[in-house]
Amino acid sequence: MHIHTVGDYYDTPGDQPPDLKAQVKDATGQSVRRIGRFIQLALIGAGRCVGKATLPVETAVYFASGRGDMEITIEVMQQLFRDGVPPKPLSFINTVSNAACFYVAQSFSLEGRSSFICNRYFAFESALQLAMLDLESGVVDSALVGVVDAVVPPLSHHRQRLQLDARAPVADASHWLWLGREHNTGPGEILAVRHCADWSALMDWIAEKNLPQAHTQLSAGQFLKPSDGAALRDRWGFGNFEYRTPRAYHDSHSGAVISEFLHAENASQFLLHINGDDDGRYSLMLAGRH
């Protein structure tokens, strides 16, 4: 499917994260009140992706996150169990993660499909796969696909929740693609998104694709074992596409790689991105540049 545009936001906030209202206004042209940082990040990333374009009204939104809007849930839990205060109505409604989809749809006047999908290791890949499913079957013609991870300060608590080292750098991130069935002047295309149950299935898929070694780069997902990454490079001889250094931790690094690939000056024609989980499953994305 054709990539019309991409857009990203990435920052490493401290214990006092920056106010994002101005960036939301800048990205979407609108001031949106009574929303938390998670929704603000979604709007900024989506807004930067859409830019000055007018999306077709039936554009579908596929939105993912590794952990959803933790900030609002933490706030509500503390108010309830620590302070004995019931949640305010809007706070409660916003604990449902697809509230972000609503605000994205509202900002760009969209009335198409809308899904919030979560997956611990493959959040972006899962959303992208469902978008591709709908695009390839013709159910939708235009799709906005995004992933957001938000830091919830203080950083020490955020690291603890994410089970990171005490000094691990952490990031806010919002990565979006606008995809369509029709080709336009966009920078590239998504050729495939696949889940592989094990190493053997992954190898079989790559073999079947017969990708040109000289024109394909391999990027390693953040949860792929280094030994798997090395084995893949040794076996297939693909060049390495490095996008993660020096990226701070957030759950969905995979959301960044397509955009980085399309913007890289010396990138190959094809990018094969492979991520893995603790159970020996793999998720891959294959992208191409125009």
Place this chain on the structure above:
Amino acid sequence: MARPAFIGAGIHTVLGRGVAANVEALRAAPRPPQPVPVEFANQRETVPYQLLADEPQDHGDQRLWRVLENVIEEAFEAAALTPEQRRGAALFVGSSSFDISASEAAYRRDLENDPQALPLAVSSSLGNCANRIRHRFDLRGPDYSFNTACTASANAVLYADALIRAGIVKHALVVGIELFNVITAMGFYSLDLLTRGVMKPFDSERDGLALGETCAALVLGPCNADHQFQLLGGANLCDRHSISAANPDGSSVAQVMHQALMAANLHPANIAALKTHGTASLLNDEAETAGMRRVFDQALPPLCALKPFIGHTLGACGLGELILFCACADRNFLIGTPGVCVEKSDLGIVLNQQPSALLPADFMLNYFGFGGNNTSLVISNR
């Protein structure tokens, strides 16, 4: 790829444990919810709830996993999948709350020892329920967790069907989870949307919803018997009218129903019966009625509602109500809600009153949720 069928189901609600127990209970009249104490910090409120039958609350985290495992086992057993087929199945989970009850229990325990304890110190990912299910049942296919409020597990069904039709997997397990948790209980309390009696959707005396617990599981796979239910088509759309309610003029509700019919290649007249969303809240019922009128005009099909029986089970209602509707239809009856919306209400509609005969046909099931998410499914057991 051939259209998959619903080949095995499991469910646990206030009506009972297992599909058979639930169907039996649906032949009788709905009962009111019970007042459930909700304790948080040094506060105590009472919230009407339809709690799971035979599964006392323990405010811990084992109840969720115990119920879930039993329900999934029931579905797998009914589907008779081989271990290899299970391993290859995709997993779709739909919920509003996932395992937040476990997180709440952990936070409460931690607060007893440390007033500065962290909420969400454990299980901070919405994908963790899916991971636990995968490990327990050795599932190696892809997994997707949907968090789209009251349409979550309906959307999960939509995509499970699509993934199989695309030939990506042969089987899928769809799970709907919604258990009692303080956030949900007090959230709806704050919204002032709760009734203490039997829910009365579309009734002139409707006065709100009762929350309910459900765990449900459905296996989709190749058809292996006559008259198995299949998804003919469905639609999911975003309603920008409001984050908490559909457009009261019914336009967005009608749009999703029209799209579902188009996807199923059917006309409104083909729908033999319709399962309403029916939350008995003023805003929903008004919008839903207006939407149905736009689609069916004066020729509404027989309408039924499940929430008077099991409460509003939020993210699990898509799958739970689908399973119950299909199970009753398999036994050739349409659910009736005696005493609820008996005569034409201020909204001008009536609900089916008594369990009534139902032949194999095409049916529609609707769901509308917070965050402007609307979903309509068209199913058939012809």
